Amino acid sequence: MAKEHDDTIASRISRVLADRIIRGELAPDARLRQDHIAEEFGTSHVPVREAFRRLEAQGLAVNLPRRGVRVASFDLKEVREVAEMRAALEGLALRHAAQHLTPAILDAAEEATREGDAASDVYAWEEANRRFHRLILAPSDMARLLAAIDDLHAASARFLFSAWQSGWEKRTDHDHRAILAALRQGRADEAAAILQKHVQWIGRAPVRTASGSTREAFAIVG
Template structure:
């Protein structure tokens, strides 16, 4: 993304949330790039839950027409980050405890199955890649980069789905990723010690190395189940 100059200050009607400043875009795959910009703005709290995505303002700030902004908003709707309200437009989705509980429930099923497919087929190259990802989580903990750690945490789990070799399973996982990341971003840190995030991935890798699908299922259920309990508790009753 290349900025062409200073962005205009956000404009908002009295009583509404100000639109965050967004840098102008160039061309090439415009819709996906706009969707990425909006996703990052939502993840960082630039658009609060329930806020309206005003096409005209966003298009002006990004230096594009309204049509690709509308298409980008539809992509975010498909990813579970915004909802479309007839004759009113797109609004940032509000999550509650029940939403996150269902997301984690589905993740437990997907990742248990992915690990079962991968158990006994873990190559040295796959092992090296997953081990490097755990070490990256430790380095990000040292650096205090919580936002990046969330992204790389989810990337570790995605790698397992990729290595499992089921493209449709991976597609469903990817559809859940934005919702999972948004839910965690709304809460903040899951653990007081950021190294704990890295450490909780080590039993998953050990279970894959054992080649025992049952061991991985137990480790995965504990890992995701613990995160599920913390997230739901932090959101309060559904």
Template sequence: MKLKAFDLGRQASSADVIYDALRDAIIRGEIEEGEPLRQDTIAQMFNVSRIPVREAMQRLEAQGLVVSERYKGVIVASLSHDQITEIFQFRALVEPTVIKLAVPLMTQASLDAAQRYCDAFAAETDPVRWGDLNRDFHTALYKDSDKKFFLSMIDKTNDLVERYVRLVLYLTKGMRSAVAEHQAILDACKARKPELAAELTRQHIDQAGKALVGFLRDHHR
């Protein structure tokens, strides 16, 4: 199991740190879907009792990143084609709304940050970094909306599909179109055109979802 472990024997926030480490490993694809998460093993890795590990597992299960199965214990969750389609349909409804609200309030600092992330995403050659930079880019454009509940739901839904998105970007050479779409969305934000930014965001998400599901179906996942 690939996982960054720390000695948390004397830490008060053990469950938080374990949760963050497991969550990051899952969404990065470092722990594969269907792989069991052994509480005893994880507790030993972090030098803690099973109690904070169990708490971290419960939080991961509430997010849909892991599931408890009879005879197997806790395993990394997998998503069906229908579930992935539904998640992208949800994103295509919520994220355009959020960016539409954010554009009139967007600061120059947010636009500058989004451009840096857009450029870094375009230049990055390590697929492991694509997911982080992609989310940093979109977060920079959404955060000025100040819609905290919407933003938290966007984060959670992206957690569920990020490992698949990174995979399909790598295997289908989809980076070029993603980069162009990012820049177009950002240019609409800079031009203070909320309707255009929203529509481009909707198209970006819709196309990404269809490409992902199409790829998975073609490869019989």
């Protein structure tokens, strides 16, 4: 039902490109040539340009008029910025969502945490992590806030994949469990406080650069 009828070519292109940027298949500063992309998707450049405007708004691409669109670059400063914005907004969302959380939702969130702990690669972990956050925040029923958080999660995931392309290690997410425990006991403010700390934790990993040397990469790991 509703197959993909409510879906324009532009939105499909923007989703696919966003995914490639997030996964690092399109590197920072890489040019996005509208005619090439149009050809790949078998369309004209018009919907491609519309997709570009969406990517710009998400902060995944930057446009230089008459000089083309490039994948947005990022640095440690922006990782920190996104972490703090997530802390502020997710804390707000959780305080509103708390009163609408049901045992069923909390159970689903715990299951997402287990799946994250069991994840064998960083992509699977990120998917489970994002699901956890979305599950406990969605009942806030604040559309604008949730959309903003989604865009921040996209940025987070990009930082994460950039740092941990390989070498992912399983670990147990104690923060998620502490958040769920607090929520089960109706301690919403405590849960929000843990969440805010949790989201601001920035992990670091050594990354092999193109030139063979290694540098440190940073990413939000919550």
